[in-house]
Amino acid sequence: MRRLLATIGAVLLVTSMAACGSDSSDSGSSAAPKETTITVFAAASLKGTFTEIGKQFEAANEGVTVKFNFAGSSDLVAQIQQGAPADVFASADTKNMDKATADQLVEGTPANVARNTxxxxxxxxxxxxxxxxxxxxxxxxxxxxxxxxxxxxxxxxxxxxxxxxxxxxxxxxxxxxxxxxxxxxxxxxxxxxxxxxxxxxxxxxxxxxxxxxxxVVNTYPIAALTGSKSPEVAKNFAAYVTGAKGQAVLAAAGFAKP
The missing domain is CATH 3.40.190.10 (Periplasmic binding protein-like II)
Incomplete structure (x- = not known):
């Protein structure tokens, strides 16, 4: 009987300690968000809007930093083809996105985000x-x-x-x-x-x-890239651009809906 009571007491003690240790509200501690940086290659004409969208995305995703490389779409796709580290590609036309897709550099199917004239x-x-x-x-x-x-x-x-x-x-x-x-x-x-x-x-x-x-209307597609080291964050950024908040920024700048 003494042995049984000792065993029960030990179990109760361990359970109590585990419960105390798991109550982060008492200690005020929580797991820190993982620091992640993604690099977005985007057409030069997207500089103003994507800079704003990047700030919004960072604010909504603690621990995430968005860096940009803005240039002509043909230069950007050439850099990606040559192995430049990038997580997302946004082109000012479908032609250059098709080049990246043909070389299997694009994850999934590109989504159209805007039109421009x-x-x-x-x-x-x-x-x-x-x-x-x-x-x-x-x-x-x-x-x-x-x-x-x-x-x-x-x-x-x-x-x-x-x-x-x-x-x-x-x-x-x-x-x-x-x-x-x-x-x-x-x-x-x-x-x-x-x-x-x-x-x-x-x-x-x-x-x-x-x-x-x-x-003559240019359609702008966006896609996460297969070479991304943070594929989920890259996909989330592309989805943010096509979502309501990203579209609002593009519309305010004069872009037409895709």
């Missing part, structure tokens, strides 16, 4: 009096475009094809940001950029809309 940007005083797309075909007007392999350059070529306007650019840039900066700095009379870029630039440029732009 082109607009003419000129310096605020519009020195060349650009009023419509056909004005860009005048050899006296210094026009800057994105290079053909870049999504905004491919879109510009399509606009030329549907309109019949032959544009002879003074330079071709590797990102839409570079085109916009040349216009802002007075190095060009006009440039073809996205509607969202004109809006983001504010009074630094004047936007000139043209009806032909509606015939």
């Amino acid at each position: 082109l607009e003419i940007a000129t310096p605020p005083d519009n020195p060349a009096d650009v009023d419509e797309l056909s004005d860009l075909g005048d050899s006296k007007v210094k026009v800057v475009l994105c290079a053909p392999e870049v999504p905004c350059g491919s879109a510009a070529k399509s606009v030329e094809d549907v309109s019949g306007v032959d544009i002879k650019p003074v330079s071709e840039e590797q990102s839409v940001t570079d085109v916009l900066n040349k216009v802002i700095n007075g190095e060009a009379d006009a440039g073809l950029v996205y509607v969202t870029d004109v809006k983001a630039a504010g009074d630094k440029v004047k936007g000139v809309e043209f009806p032909e732009s509606s015939k």
Whole structure:
């Protein structure tokens, strides 16, 4: 009987100690969140919106840091193909995302997050009096475009094809940001950029809309990458961009729904 009572007492003691040790509310301690950093490769035209979305995502996910690499989509996919460490890819067109998918670098199926169209940007005083797309075909007007392999350059070529306007650019840039900066700095009379870029630039440029732009629409896809070391966080970020909060940020910047 004494042996049985001793055994019962020992069990009760261990159970009591375990219960005390598991009550984190008394001690005020809790498991610290795991520190995780993901790198998002995103098209240059997404810089403003994705920077904001990244801050929101970090605030909603304690311990997570989002780093970005913004550049032309063709440059980004080339870097990913060459083994650059990245967790998420957001392209300004489906063509470059298709390249990553074909090389089995994309996890699952890319999701479309936004659409964008082109607009003419000129310096605020519009020195060349650009009023419509056909004005860009005048050899006296210094026009800057994105290079053909870049999504905004491919879109510009399509606009030329549907309109019949032959544009002879003074330079071709590797990102839409570079085109916009040349216009802002007075190095060009006009440039073809996205509607969202004109809006983001504010009074630094004047936007000139043209009806032909509606015939050429760029769709932006996003996907987590197979090389990600934090695949779940990468998928969650992509889902956040396609979710209500991410879409709200994109819509406020002038992007159209996918």
